[in-house]
Amino acid sequence: MESGFTTYKDIFDVVIIPLTLALLAIFFPAIKSWHIRRRFKNLILRELKEIKPYPLTKEDNQKAWFFHIKKQCIHKLIFQNPTENRDFILSLPPDLVYYISNLWDPENEKDPKATQWKHYLKEIKNYFDDEKLNTVYTQWEKLIDEYQAIETIK
Secondary structure: OOOOOOOHHHHHHHHHHHHHHHHHHHHHHHHHHHHHHHHHHHHHHHHHHOOOOOOOOOOOOOOOHHHHOOOOOHHHHHHHOOOOOHHHHHHOOHHHHHHHHHHOOHHHHHOOOOHHHHHHHHHHHHHHOOHHHHHHHHHHHHHHHHHHHHHHHO
16 A cells, blocks of 8 residues: 655655644743743843842931832832733742742831841742842841841930
């Protein structure tokens, strides 16, 4: 019995090209989602590296530690609108979502010791394991300790 394929071109036209297109159609959404997640995680890391306190030391006119946050982060805006970004947020690693959403919790600003802010920033630092993020964490820790020392004196 003859297969009907006389050349390699026939095999490509009938089997390989349709199979390749079908596999591409099946896996393209997953590949695209993976790429978007990777880019967003890189954005989070970049923004957190740049979120060092400004100024680095306590000033007399500053009332609390959170006034030293001068940068506006895009990832913060995305996490502040979870209903609009639900599917995307749920596609991220659960630990990262938990730490980031709790880092930007408005209740953190009411904590003069910044216990939660430092905890979640430390967890994010450990998650990414990045040297520059370690430096940023150390700067925040030093600044918050300055505010705590003044609160202790009062």
